Amino acid sequence: MELAKKLLALCNEKGLSLSELARLCSIPKSTLHGWTTGSSVHDLNDLRKICTVLEVNLHRLVFGSSDPFDSENKTMEELFKGDIRVTIHKVIKLKRE
Numbered sequence: 001m002e003l004a005k006k007l008l009a010l011c012n013e014k015g016l017s018l019s020e021l022a023r024l025c026s027i028p029k030s031t032l033h034g035w036t037t038g039s040s041v042h043d044l045n046d047l048r049k050i051c052t053v054l055e056v057n058l059h060r061l062v063f064g065s066s067d068p069f070d071s072e073n074k075t076m077e078e079l080f081k082g083d084i085r086v087t088i089h090k091v092i093k094l095k096r097e
Contacts (some may be wrong), residue, residue: 002038003035003042003061003062004035004036004037004038006060006061006062006064007032007035007036007050007061008036010054010056010060010061011054014054014055016053016054018032018033018036021050021053021054024053025046025049025050025052025053026049027046027049027050031043031046047061047062
């Protein structure tokens, strides 16, 4: 899913129109419209403003899913919960030429 579709989907989730989002982010409506049509380039600072208003992280806005390395992500927390044991059975020194 491209960024435009993700942006529109998140706006729908929050019950916001692009005009309302533009006003809340202090971004020109024409800029957001350009993003949805693919006719303008994305600015990282504007993307961060949008994330703040939509209450999502940048990873979710760009990739459509939560960041797997985000500390709030329960999957990674569950995966690495408890003690971790690492064992080395054999160490081999490689010859360099």
